[in-house]
Amino acid sequence: MQAREFDVVVWGASGFTGRLVAEHLLTRYGADRELRWALGGRNAARLEAVRSELGAAAAGLPILTANIDDAASLAALVARTRVICTTVGPYALYGSGLVAACAASGTHYCDLTGEVQWMRRMIDAHHETARQSGARIVHTCGFDSIPSDLGVFDLQRAFMERFGRPAERVAFRGLEFRGGFSGGTIASMLNMLNEADHDASIYPLLADPYGLNPAGERHGLDGPEPALPAFDNERRAWLTPFVMASINTKVVRRSNALAGYPYGHDFRYDEATVMPHGLWGFPAALAMSVASAAGMAAMRVPSVRRFVGKRLPQPGEGPSAAVRESGFYLLELTASTRVSAAQRLTLRIRGDRDPGYGSTARMLGESAVCLAQDALDSAGGVLTPATAMGGALVRRLTERAGITFEY
């Protein structure tokens, strides 16, 4: 890549999550020391307000503006930086031009989308261009899907080291969470449902476990996500479907396919939430499964969606600093084989902030710095966190983002 003026531009720094990303970069890297970075967005006045709220340390941060409806302004923006780190969502509404500009110009890119239908469109439209330009386009660099994707990546590396072969199965279990939702995330979910009203291919894509795999490789041993609770005999506990499973599992399977199947062609992966032990385990699992299935079914009805949407947090709103700082999560990934019960390895991932914002903002910020500064051996393309950044990002998250990986 030719020399560029900036390492990273945080695009959407005036939004709820973008501001948190900017705060993280400022705390970790300062305004103009080891990282050359800038605040970006559509509205200079709002960006200036964010810069002054960030305090005196942020005074030297440049502000860049562009218009997402003007391809020339996006091309000029992305040509100035090695990496675009974007929180401008819903991405399906506002993000396509930016991905196109990055893919064409060889600018690396990371975002927080969980919009599967849009990721599929970006893969189909830009993977080949990005491969040729060398741009690493990386979606899902937040709670969905970094812990899942890098968790499996690191667990398979450790399993291979110990047993000389990859694990045939990895089970991801959500053990504990505390956090909240933002208006931007809700707007993204509502937009996907709005799109599905007019596009009959969206629900089948969401239900396809291999929906993000390269064309011709959309097959494997895993079936659709389960909708009902299941009993886990080993834990003696009930499991309920994990809310982000339909995104995360597809990302993990895409990583395996893009990397040439290092986890094997018969690799199986699933995600679930573990319910409390004891008498309440089954009723709680059933209530959560039924509530989430009924909620999704109700939200397919446009009038219900409009009614509920008005009563949830609006774009720009999200959990308070107290909620983010008292938030946390604990996940457990277990790798196993059919060959021998002794070949088994468990990884616990802990985050010291709420998953959706405090921890997500740090994951996205570190992904951007990793793409800008680390020596990565991946080629360009529409990649995943594991295939683009792998071990380099695991190191950054454990050293700089309050996340621990414990075997």
Ligand SMILES: NC(=O)c1ccc[n+]([C@@H]2O[C@H](COP(=O)([O-])OP(=O)(O)OC[C@H]3O[C@@H](n4cnc5c(N)ncnc54)[C@H](OP(=O)(O)O)[C@@H]3O)[C@@H](O)[C@H]2O)c1
């Ligand atoms: N995957 C995860 O774990 C995760 C977690 C958190 C958030 N997210 C996703 O991140 C995205 C942002 O969420 P949020 O809560 O931060 O949203 P938000 O507070 O509504 O912020 C949205 C940002 O987009 C900008 N924007 C909106 N329309 C634009 C346009 N036409 N042109 C240029 N900029 C525009 C806004 O700029 P203005 O200030 O000028 O309006 C603002 O900076 C959502 O898609 C959400 O789903 C994902």
